[in-house]
Amino acid sequence: MTQCVLITGASCGIGLATADYFHRQGWNVAASMRDPTQDHILGERPGLIRPQLDVCDPKSIQSAVNEVLERWGRIDVLVNNAGYGLIGPFEAADEMQVRRQFEVNVFGLMAVTRAVLPSMRAAGNGALVNISSMSGYSCFPYYSLYHSSKWAVEGFSESLRYELEPFGIRVKLVEPGVVKTDFHTRSKDSSALAAYEPHCERSLARMDRFYRFGNSAERIAETVYRAAASNSSKLRYPLGWDARAAYLLKRIAPDYLISRLTRFLCAG
Template sequence: MSVWLVTGASRGLGVEIARAAVAGGEKVAVAARRPDSVPEDIRESEEVLTVGLDVTDTDQIYRAVEEVVGKFGRIDVLVNNAGRGLLGALEEISDAEARSLFDVNVFGLINTTRAVLPHMRTAGGGKLVHIGSRSGFEGEPGVSMYSASKAAVAGVSEALAAELEPFGIQSMVVEPGVFRTDFLDASSVQLPERRIPDYDGTPAHVTLDWAGEANHTQLGDPVKGAAFIYQVTSGETLPLHLPVGADAFERREVMTARIAREIAPLHAASAATAYVDAERADS
């Protein structure tokens, strides 16, 4: 039996990951900005502790972590799921809107991880599961800032995997494709206050139109996706990246092939940018 802390656990993948963990016999702390928004079937479970947590409030993060450790004695798995979206062309997005997104998706994740790590180091192990996105691997039009925030999550997770290996702590970034959750609802995704008509009909605004049409019709099943994430997390060794969903795998393959194709002709010229050893040059 492990102790899990799942942030952003009132709905979507967060609540389904919490349900999967409870069904697997784990003790689970579910964290949400509004604890009363966590579904009753989760809140009423004897194996669940519900805590209030706004990941943009550092003091609240540390209080929530101490509450979980005080209740269960430790935290074995941290699932950094809290996050939100921001759609629009980069030119339309204000500095305040971009910074607000990063406060949740990046700095909230960093600060929550920072609060949990001393407990994991003391225990001699643990697992960090960061919910990134398919868009963190492939920047997509209309979601530039969201893609940037999730690319940051991937970079942090990869670095943590190396930094924390001496302590027996593993780190994995989960990169879901599109799942049928509330993510595209107005309560989860923000649109910029300014809309530039010149972008109408271009890829950035096509994404905006798609988001309205795709809401609650996405192909990904969050229950199955969460069960898969739980299954992998419960294994002995975490992969560095975990794409979830057929679209996540397909887009990764497309982008990997494109990168390989485009850089192959440039390899020799790129390598030639190094200093030339003086002795070899003389000979």
């Protein structure tokens, strides 16, 4: 029987590449997005639908899940990809920006997961693939709110896997390092405050230099597929030299060494 994947945030970047990759592997694909009418790339394909799904709207979540189950009767894999990035000084962020950071990256991810779990539990099988980041276990200046949302995803996923193991449901974290997609133009927001400007501009300019070395969306899609298809209990899939190095340093290096390296990379 053909397997089915539901992907959030599939209109661009990692989500789009993942939808295309799963479809080319012969899967039924539900490439959900906030506004399917704006999709000019995936188009109409056999075995692919584009449900309207806004992770901040519980009604659209349940409607999309129902549409997939009515169409194919199953959801074998959920890829929680939809994301929002708030960058800049924490002090400058307003309440709405802070709440949106967590509504999309954390509460939205949880809401979609909750809607999908009953069908997976009834089937006794499934996989949740949460798109995290090296930002979920490392930290850089002026990414404090984005980091905190990804750290929440990491903790949620690590704990949830123990709850779901008895039901045959696997939890996976795909943790890319720097990514070469338009996330930083389409899904990024920023905060600013004059007192921080000289330091913030210098730090973010140094960080921007690394993006040309980042992972492609297509490479991340391949890793998402590998994680989804694996029956192993492996939780984390760091992707890219930067993510693997950061993960190793977090495990073996003392805090003072990590902080000195971070200052050198971001504030030198």
